[in-house]
Amino acid sequence: MSGERVLIVDDESSLREFLSILLERDGYIVRAAPSGERALDVFDGFAPDLVISDLNMPGIDGIELLRQVKSRSAKAGRDVPFILITAFGTVANAIAATREGAFDYVAKPFNNDELRLIVRRALSIRDLEADNVRLRAELGERFQLGQLVGTSPKMQAVYGLVRRVMGTRINCLICGESGTGKELLARAVHFGSDRAQGPFVAVNCGAIPENLIESELFGYLKGAFTGAAQNKVGVFKAAHGGTLFLDEIGEMPLSAQVKVLRAIQERKVTPVGGVTEETLDVRIVAATNRDLQVEVAQGRFREDLYYRLNVVQIDMPPLRERTSDIPLLIQHFIQKFADEYGKPMKGATPECIRLLQDYRFPGNVRELQNVIERAVALESGVVLTPASLPERVHGTFAPGGDERGELDFPAGGIDIEARIATVERRYLEKALEVTGGNRTQAAKLLGITFRSFRYRLVKFGMDAGDLSEG
Numbered sequence: 001m002s003g004e005r006v007l008i009v010d011d012e013s014s015l016r017e018f019l020s021i022l023l024e025r026d027g028y029i030v031r032a033a034p035s036g037e038r039a040l041d042v043f044d045g046f047a048p049d050l051v052i053s054d055l056n057m058p059g060i061d062g063i064e065l066l067r068q069v070k071s072r073s074a075k076a077g078r079d080v081p082f083i084l085i086t087a088f089g090t091v092a093n094a095i096a097a098t099r100e101g102a103f104d105y106v107a108k109p110f111n112n113d114e115l116r117l118i119v120r121r122a123l124s125i126r127d128l129e130a131d132n133v134r135l136r137a138e139l140g141e142r143f144q145l146g147q148l149v150g151t152s153p154k155m156q157a158v159y160g161l162v163r164r165v166m167g168t169r170i171n172c173l174i175c176g177e178s179g180t181g182k183e184l185l186a187r188a189v190h191f192g193s194d195r196a197q198g199p200f201v202a203v204n205c206g207a208i209p210e211n212l213i214e215s216e217l218f219g220y221l222k223g224a225f226t227g228a229a230q231n232k233v234g235v236f237k238a239a240h241g242g243t244l245f246l247d248e249i250g251e252m253p254l255s256a257q258v259k260v261l262r263a264i265q266e267r268k269v270t271p272v273g274g275v276t277e278e279t280l281d282v283r284i285v286a287a288t289n290r291d292l293q294v295e296v297a298q299g300r301f302r303e304d305l306y307y308r309l310n311v312v313q314i315d316m317p318p319l320r321e322r323t324s325d326i327p328l329l330i331q332h333f334i335q336k337f338a339d340e341y342g343k344p345m346k347g348a349t350p351e352c353i354r355l356l357q358d359y360r361f362p363g364n365v366r367e368l369q370n371v372i373e374r375a376v377a378l379e380s381g382v383v384l385t386p387a388s389l390p391e392r393v394h395g396t397f398a399p400g401g402d403e404r405g406e407l408d409f410p411a412g413g414i415d416i417e418a419r420i421a422t423v424e425r426r427y428l429e430k431a432l433e434v435t436g437g438n439r440t441q442a443a444k445l446l447g448i449t450f451r452s453f454r455y456r457l458v459k460f461g462m463d464a465g466d467l468s469e470g
């Protein structure tokens with residue numbers, strides 16, 4: 001904490017001397033000036049990291065000095081925190097000065113430790129801001145693709161692959177765990193391509209009931225079936241000239257897969273109840289968090305469709321395999337939510353960042369985003385600290401760890417159903433916690449369908465009455 005330069009300004013020589021001794025003992029390089037005018041004379045040459053000034057001085061007073069220091073340091077592209085010292089009767093003026101950019105004020109007579117702490121805090125926050133400016137600059141560089149944040153080698157490999165397919169109309173399959181950014185990547189593929197002016201249509205194949213899939217995908221004609229009162233445009237047609245994003249493609253029933261395959265191969269669709277085919281120009285980007293090769297081997301996914309979609313496969317790495325992206329992501333989300341909530345939050349302490357880098361993030365970037373949103377919403381300070389983070393991040397929750405522990409098996413035997421139910425319930429709770437209460441995502445994290453997840457919530461009386469998705 002030494003070597004930082006502090007400029008002290010006070011017309012009272014005893015106070016100048018006292019402050020100089022106090023701060024020099026802490027390792028700061030100190031220069032003292034007897035007036036605002038003298039302070040400005042030495043300001044550029046001394047280049048202080050911090051200014052402490054009396055408020056009431058003859059000539060240039062503390063407030064005027066604050067304005068001049070702010071404007072000079074802004075021109076030099078630096079941030080020089082400014083602390084005011086004020087006498088008992090003028091505290092209100094000092095508070096007004098904090099609105100003009102003074103970092104803080106101390107009232108005379110002051111406590112030495114309090115002053116030392118304020119100085120320390122002003123300098124460390126300034127350092128943090130400097131780090132953030134550097135991180136923000138990095139964000140804008142070649143390491144970015146669309147809205148995706150991340151500069152790790154794994155993400156750069158993804159960007160490289162995407163840039164190669166961007167100018168083409170090649171179909172892509174994006175694979176990755178829940179919350180890794182598959183949808184964000186699909187959008188980047190579309191908005192970076194020459195079809196960016198065309199539509200981007202996203203459809204969640206897992207959310208459409210099986211009997212409605214065909215009309216959802218291809219549309220229908222008026223009178224095709226009871227209830228078809230109007231013509232309906234399907235998503236393939238809606239995406240004409242642009243990109244169709246088939247999300248959760250692994251959830252699509254086999255009956256619909258045949259039809260999708262045909263539409264992709266022939267580039268033609270026929271609406272339900274129609275006789276004439278329509279020719280379409282659509283690029284397909286599909287995404288899945290399942291291993292489609294396994295699905296193919298087990299007969300749940302058509303091999304021919306798999307090869308049609310998978311002309312280029314892009315694997316989104318889980319967050320735990322690219323922990324070097326975590327500081328940048330933290331910064332990105334702090335900025336985003338501080339703006340959204342109107343909070344002064346600026347960054348995170350190094351301990352806080354380290355804890356997040358050590359955590360496994362089963363819910364990937366989405367989980368990190370939820371953690372930061374919650375922390376920004378709840379905290380009122382300018383930095384996130386370990387205390388702002390939920391308990392699970394503090395190293396107390398290790399997914400998958402439970403099963404490997406020593407089993408407790410009393411001589412009288414156990415009630416296995418009850419034990420399993422306890423474990424099941426704990427995982428349900430944990431999945432909801434990790435996803436910020438999003439049931440669709442929680443079900444995915446547990447590797448079960450939404451329907452099955454909902455059934456289990458009801459079984460344990462954990463549903464809050466609202467059984468819709470989300």
Ligand SMILES: Nc1ncnc2c1ncn2[C@@H]1O[C@H](COP(=O)(O)OP(=O)(O)OP(=O)(O)O)[C@@H](O)[C@H]1O
Nearest residue numbers: 148149150177178179180181182183184289365366
């Ligand atoms: N690299 C990233 N940079 C910034 N935000 C990201 C990044 N990756 C993911 N996100 C954010 O995390 C959330 C989840 O991302 P997205 O919906 O793209 O994930 P997904 O892989 O489609 O998940 P799922 O399989 O659960 O649908 C979104 O709010 C997204 O904006």
Ligand SMILES: [Mg+2]
Nearest residue numbers: 182183247287
């Ligand atoms: Mg998704």
